Amino acid sequence: MAYSLKATARCPVKSPRKTPRSKRKGRWVVPRRADLSFRALIGLGAFLVLAPVSANANRYDPTTLVFPPFAHTMGYHKASDYFLRFFLGRGISFRNPQGVCAVRMISTDDPASVKDDDELSLFAASARLHQILYNEELFKLKLFGGFGRGEGKFWSPHGVAATVTGKIYVADTGNDRIVILKTDGKKLSYVSAFGQFGLAPGEFDDPVGMAVDSQNRVYVTDMSNNRVQVFDSTGKYIYSFGTDYLREPTGIAVLDANDPWTYYKESFLVVVDEEGKRLTRFSLQGRKEKSITYKTLNLETSRFAYAAIDYYNNVYLTDSINCQIHKLDKDLNPIVSFGRKGTGEKEFLHPTGITIWKRFGQVFILDESGAHYYWVGVDAYLRGFFPPEFGQKGKPGTTISIYLTEPALVGMKVYDSEGVLVRQLLPEFKQFPRENDIVWNGLDNNGNFVKPGTYTLKMSIEPTYSSRRHFKKELTGTVRVVSSEAEDMEKGIYGLPED
Incomplete structure (x- = not known):
């Protein structure tokens, strides 16, 4: 018996100069060379750039996640730390990235066209900068916030979640509160904040993870209080769970059956706890359904950070120690571990935040080397x-x-x-x-x-x-x-x- 393996990419890597203009597709291809260079650098939401796809077919190349097609990004799929410093200033470093979320804003959508449906707004938290990094009008990177306790200020923010109507929720960890921002697709502004330090319902002791379901309910991992708290869209407390089981919960991802982009129409959430060594699936009401640990994945140890759920209800889990993305099915059975340690293609340097836009399978991952952009593929x-x-x-x-x-x-x-x-x-x-x-x-x-x-x-x-x-x-x-x-x-x- 003999067998071999071959992967074929249908989007061959070509130089923009050699691509016939009549065959160029996608929003990022424009006639003027100066404009083309700018868009190739900024890419989708200004988060993907400066890492062109290699044509070496013999390289390490897992395909559970794949690079977007050439016409979509002009061959660029990574924003390096150097790029962020170049556009935001020499003193800027994204070395402590945390949560990230991606959303298609209703305010920027053209309902008469489907061509812009994959153009997303992204929001990422930098605990080191005490700021939120986001894209303005697709082509500009902006920073919001700064260190402090007042309006529009943060102290080591972590989780970020957003709704299609333009509400952004930030876990302001050091200030023990949740900050609500809003955007019209162009400018980010402060709305309000809820919560304070304490043990009572609606109070926090190190809020870390954030998630929002399709009904705009807000889920927060209250790390040092060993619980998950649930609020309505205005910050009104609804219920909490987990104090009898969770130990310092951090990352969280939520899916409900009313989400328009879910295959199985199930409702559940997953929570990371025990210093990144355990992942647990709960019902939305807080009933524990299943837990796994790093041993389930045949690992010696782990530091699970953040989680995301795709259209088929698969769970993606960043692991900052093993520098991988672990993929599990909806019942938390392991499927595959993607990536390895490094700064090259399909390599990660202590990954943290992850988000998936379920409709099109667009995946964004943050690590110490920058931001990565993938599409869901298959190996x-x-x-x-x-x-x-x-x-x-x-x-x-x-x-x-x-x-x-x-x-x-x-x-x-x-x-x-x-x-x-x-x-x-x-x-x-x-x-x-x-x-x-x-x-x-x-x-x-x-x-x-x-x-x-x-x-x-x-x-x-x-x-x-x-x-x-x-x-x-x-x-x-x-x-x-x-x-x-x-x-x-x-x-x-x-x-x-x-x-």
């Missing part, structure tokens, strides 16, 4: 053929076992040794993450058992959204057929005379 592995050789006797056929990291459209074809298609097994059939077993019974497209020989199975794996039509993965393997009906008949097994 696939051929586990093997069971058995690798088979004949017509007994139980003819073989089971093809593949592992997926994301729901995907899987197509599978069988070719003989001369490259002739003999069987199409799956015409882009939807498969779900983790192990998938597909059976080939040894028959061709006409229902006849194939002749003895070596057969090549080619599998194409394509995401169901986000990077679909821009990226696909191909797996190739071989299986041997050692007998067939024609061969058995020639040997007289069916009562016919032998030669």
